[in-house]
Amino acid sequence: MTSVQERVRPLLDTSSRGRRLLRPLAVAAAAAGVLAVVATVDPNESGHYPTCPWLYVTGTWCPGCGTLRALHALTHGDVPTALARNPFTVVASAGLAVWFVVWTHRMWTGAQRTRMAPAWLLYGLFWAVLAFWVARNIPGWTWLSPS
Template sequence: MTKTARIATTALAACAIALAGAAYFALDPATNAIFPRCPFLTLTGLKCPGCGSQRAIHCLLHADIRGAAAYNFLLVASLPAVALLLVGELVRKRRPGFYAAVNNTKFTAGVLLAVTGWWILRNIMGW
């Protein structure tokens, strides 16, 4: 991919993220029908690991961390890990050791274990 194509792709992605952020800021997914419902919840009656994420994002954009955690605690709790992964990607070439530390099998297995545990517990405990 050429440098121009990378810049164009990055700009397009930034615009899409900004547009989605504006939509989630302006419109409440809890009351607005344009946001999709969870197909897993609709089909099974059980919550998936991502259920409540749209409402949690809306709350986070309004600085309501408690409300966001009530909708999807895993999303809020995973923000530091996501930040580490983003930083690791940004410094990938300058700090390959840091990148390797946050992009390894143990980290990935831990994320998989946390998501699976959250999925099971939220349905057993009714979170």
């Protein structure tokens, strides 16, 4: 007589490559959907997307201001405009693409699960976002503003 756990276990087994790739495929599909909307609906035209709440309340740029316009430019292959709108988004997009490739490779090969990012990298990213936030609000540094 087999227990319920023994009968259910094969359904939950993620050892096959096809099953291991379900999560990366789901993430890729979601990202493709979001990028398709951003590529189609121009954030440079008013009324399509809401205003940044931080900009609305404080009148200063947040680290994410200009991200939609930067992604719109990237989806159209216009890297200089994307860098002008939000350089941090361009760098972060490249980093996320590399991370996604590494993650998908690990899932494909069935490599041992490890931490994807060491603590020093996460702290460094946190401080980089804060430094970018401050730098883009320094008077006279209009080259970092998303407008």
